[in-house]
Amino acid sequence: xxxxxxxxxxxxxxxxxxxxxxxxxxxxxxxxxxxxxxxxxxxxxxxxxxxxxxxxxxxxxxxxxxxxxxxxxxxxxxxxxxxxxxxxxxxxxxxxxxxxxxxxxxxxxxxxxxxxxxxxxxxxxxxxxxxxxxxxxxxxxxxxxxxxxxxxxxxxxxxxxxxxxxxxxxxxxxxxxxxxxxxxxxxxxxxxxxxxxxxxxxxxxxxxxxxxxxxxxxxxxxxxxxxxxxxxxxxxxxxxxxxxxxxxxxxxxxxxxxxxxxxxxxxxxxxxxxxxxxxxxxxxxxxxxxxxxxxxxxx
Amino acid sequence: xxxxxxxxxxxxxxxxxxxxxxxxxxxxxxxxxxxxxxxxxxxxxxxxxxxxxxxxxxxxxxxxxxxxxxxxxxxxxxxxxxxxxxxxxxxxxxxxxxxxxxxxxxxxxxxxxxxxxxxxxxxxxxxxxxxxxxxxxxxxxxxxxxxxxxxxxxxxxxxxxxxxxxxxxxxxxxxxxxxxxxxxxxxxxxxxxxxxxxxxxxxxxxxxxxxxxxxxxxxxxxxxxxxxxxxxxxxxxxxxxxxxxxxxxxxxxxxxxxxxxxxxxxxxxxxxxxxxxxxxxxxxxxxxxxxxxxxxxxxxxxxxxxxxx
Numbered sequence: 001x002x003x004x005x006x007x008x009x010x011x012x013x014x015x016x017x018x019x020x021x022x023x024x025x026x027x028x029x030x031x032x033x034x035x036x037x038x039x040x041x042x043x044x045x046x047x048x049x050x051x052x053x054x055x056x057x058x059x060x061x062x063x064x065x066x067x068x069x070x071x072x073x074x075x076x077x078x079x080x081x082x083x084x085x086x087x088x089x090x091x092x093x094x095x096x097x098x099x100x101x102x103x104x105x106x107x108x109x110x111x112x113x114x115x116x117x118x119x120x121x122x123x124x125x126x127x128x129x130x131x132x133x134x135x136x137x138x139x140x141x142x143x144x145x146x147x148x149x150x151x152x153x154x155x156x157x158x159x160x161x162x163x164x165x166x167x168x169x170x171x172x173x174x175x176x177x178x179x180x181x182x183x184x185x186x187x188x189x190x191x192x193x194x195x196x197x198x199x200x201x202x203x204x205x206x207x208x209x210x211x212x213x214x215x216x217x218x219x220x221x222x223x224x225x226x227x228x229x230x231x232x233x234x235x236x237x238x239x240x241x242x243x244x245x246x247x248x249x250x251x252x253x254x255x256x257x258x259x260x261x262x263x264x265x266x267x268x269x270x271x272x273x274x275x276x277x278x279x280x281x282x283x284x285x286x287x288x289x290x291x292x293x294x295x296x297x298x299x
Numbered sequence: 300x301x302x303x304x305x306x307x308x309x310x311x312x313x314x315x316x317x318x319x320x321x322x323x324x325x326x327x328x329x330x331x332x333x334x335x336x337x338x339x340x341x342x343x344x345x346x347x348x349x350x351x352x353x354x355x356x357x358x359x360x361x362x363x364x365x366x367x368x369x370x371x372x373x374x375x376x377x378x379x380x381x382x383x384x385x386x387x388x389x390x391x392x393x394x395x396x397x398x399x400x401x402x403x404x405x406x407x408x409x410x411x412x413x414x415x416x417x418x419x420x421x422x423x424x425x426x427x428x429x430x431x432x433x434x435x436x437x438x439x440x441x442x443x444x445x446x447x448x449x450x451x452x453x454x455x456x457x458x459x460x461x462x463x464x465x466x467x468x469x470x471x472x473x474x475x476x477x478x479x480x481x482x483x484x485x486x487x488x489x490x491x492x493x494x495x496x497x498x499x500x501x502x503x504x505x506x507x508x509x510x511x512x513x514x515x516x517x518x519x520x521x522x523x524x525x526x527x528x529x530x531x532x533x534x535x536x537x538x539x540x541x542x543x544x545x546x547x548x549x550x551x552x553x554x555x556x557x558x559x560x561x562x563x564x565x566x567x568x569x570x571x572x573x574x575x576x577x578x579x580x581x582x583x584x585x586x587x588x589x590x591x592x593x594x595x596x597x598x599x600x601x602x603x604x605x606x607x608x
Contacts, residue, residue, distance in 0.1 A: 144544030
C-alpha cells in the first residue's frame with residue numbers, strides 16, 4: 001500500500017511538469033459527475049459574484065437608517081424585511097457576503113501559509129525540530145479552536161482584520177498535521193532523494209517537490225476550512241467579540257435580531273439562511289473535491 | 300494499566316503549563332490596565348500606581364507567570380476576579396456544573412441518535428432511510444449552533460409555547476439547549492458510524508461469520524460494530540471538545556450561567572484572571588475526556604490493551 005502510494009506519487013510528480021492543466025481538467029471532469037458538488041460550486045460562484053457586485057445587487061445602502069420603516073416584514077420593497085433601524089436586510093446580507101467570504105478565504109490563507117510551513121519543516125527535518133513544533137501544536141489543539149479564537153479576539157479586540165487573524169491562527173494545527181503526515185509519507189521517496197543528490201537546497205525541495213505532492217489533502221481541508229472559518233467568525237460576532245455594528249456581518253445580524261425574535265423573526269431567519277447555504281455549498285464542494293482528487297478513496 | 304493511567308494523568312501537567320503559558324502571554328498583550336479598569340476612570344494616577352504595585356503588576360512577565368503557576372500548583376488558586384474580587388476557582392466551580400451537564404447531555408443525545416442511525420444507514424446503504432438520514436446529517440453539519448438555537452426557541456418557545464427559552468435548572472429547560480448543541484455532533488457521529496461500518500462489513504471475517512450461519516443481528520452488533528467502534532470513539536472524543544466550545548454559544552443564547560457565559564462576560568469586562576481560569580478549565584476538561592476516550596479504546600480493542608503494560 002505504502003509502496004504503491006509512493007510509486008503513484010512519483011509518477012504523478014514526473015508527469016506533473018507541463019500537465020498541471022490537464023490534471024485540473026481531470027479532476028474537474030470527475031467532479032462533474034457529482035451533481036451535489038457541482039451544485040455547491042455554482043452556489044459558491046454566485047456568492048463570489050454577489051460579493052463582487054454587491055453595489056449593483058443591493059437595492060439599498062447597508063448602513064442607512066430609515067426609522068419610518070422599522071421592523072417591516074418581507075415585502076416587495078424589502079425582500080427580506082427591515083431591521084430595528086429600518087435597514088434593508090436583503091442589502092445587508094448581500095454586503096455581508098463580502099465580509100463572510102473575505103473572512104473565510106483570508107483566514108484560511110493565514111492558516112494555510114503558517115500550517116503548511118510548520119508541517120513541512122517538522123516533517124522534513126524530523127528529530128528535535130519536529131518534536132518541539134508538534135508539542136506546541138498539540139498544546140494549541142488542547143483547546144477547542146473556537147475557544148482559542150475567542151482568547152485571541154479578547155486580546156486583539158473587535159475588527160475585521162483581527163477576526164481573520166484569530167480564526168486563522170486557531171485553524172493552523174489542522175493544516176500543520178495534515179502536511180506533516182503527507183511529508184513523512186513522501187520525503188524518503190526516490191525523487192526527493194534525486195533532488196537532494198542534485199544539490200537542491202532544502203527550501204527548494206520543500207517548495208518544488210514536497211508541497212506540490214501533498215496538495216490534494218490540503219485543497220480538501222482548505223475548502224472545508226473556509227466553511228468552518230465562516231461559522232467561527234459568525235459565532236464570534238454573535239457573542240459580541242467579532243465585528244461591531246453597523247457592519248453587516250451575518251453572525252452580528254443574528255445577534256442583533258435575537259432581541260426581537262418573538263415579534264420579528266425575519267431578522268434572524270434570513271441571515272441564518274445565508275450562513276447555512278454558504279456552509280452547505282462549501283461542504284458538498286469539499287466532499288466532491290475529495291472524491292475527485294482521490295478516486296481510490298471512493299468506494 | 301494503572302501505570303498507564305498515572306502516566307497519562309502526569310502528561311496533563313505539560314498541557315496545563317503550555318496552555319496557561321500561551322493564554323497568560325496572550326492576555327498580557329491585551330490592551331488596558333487592569334488597575335485602571337478596577338478603579339474606574341475617576342481614579343488618580345497615584346491610586347492606580349499603588350494598586351498596580353499591590354497587585355504585583357509591575358513585576359516582569361515571567362515573574363508573574365511563575366507566581367501564577369506557584370499559586371495554582373501549591374494552593375489550587377487561580378487568583379481573584381478583578382471585578383467581583385471573589386476567588387476565580389470558586390466562581391468557576393459554582394458554574395462548572397451547568398457547562399458539564401450541558402455538554403454531557405449533548406454528547407449523550409449525539410451518541411444515542413448518531414450510532415443507531417449510522418448503523419442502520421450502513422446496513423441499508425442507499426435505501427430511502429439511508430438517503431434521508433444522510434440529508435439530515437448534511438444539514439446538521441451546516442447548521443451553526445447559534446442559529447439552530449434561535450430557531451428552536453422560535454418554534455418551541457415562541458410559537459408552540461412548549462418549552463422555556465432560558466435557564467438550565469429544570470428538565471424542560473434543558474431540552475432545547477441540549478438539542479441545539481448536540482445537532483452538529485449527531486450529524487458527525489452518524490456519518491462516521493456509517494462510513495466506519497461500511498468499511499468493516501465488507502471484510503472477509505464478516506463473510507465468514509455470516510457463512511457460519513450466525514444471526515444477522517449478531518453479525519452487525521457484535522462482529523461488525525465491535526471493530527468499527529475505534530474511529531467512532533475517536534470522533535466522539537473530538538466532538539466533546541467541539542461541544543465544550545459550542546457550549547459558549549449555547550450558554551449565551553439560552554442564558555445559561557455556565558463557564559462559557561462567564562468567559563464571554565469576563566472578556567467584555569477585561570477580567571483577565573477569570574478569562575484565564577475559564578480557558579484552563581475547558582482545556583483540562585477536554586484533556587480528561589481525551590484520556591477517558593483513550594482508556595475506552597482498550598476495552599473495545601484488547602489488542603490496544605496489551606500496549607499499556
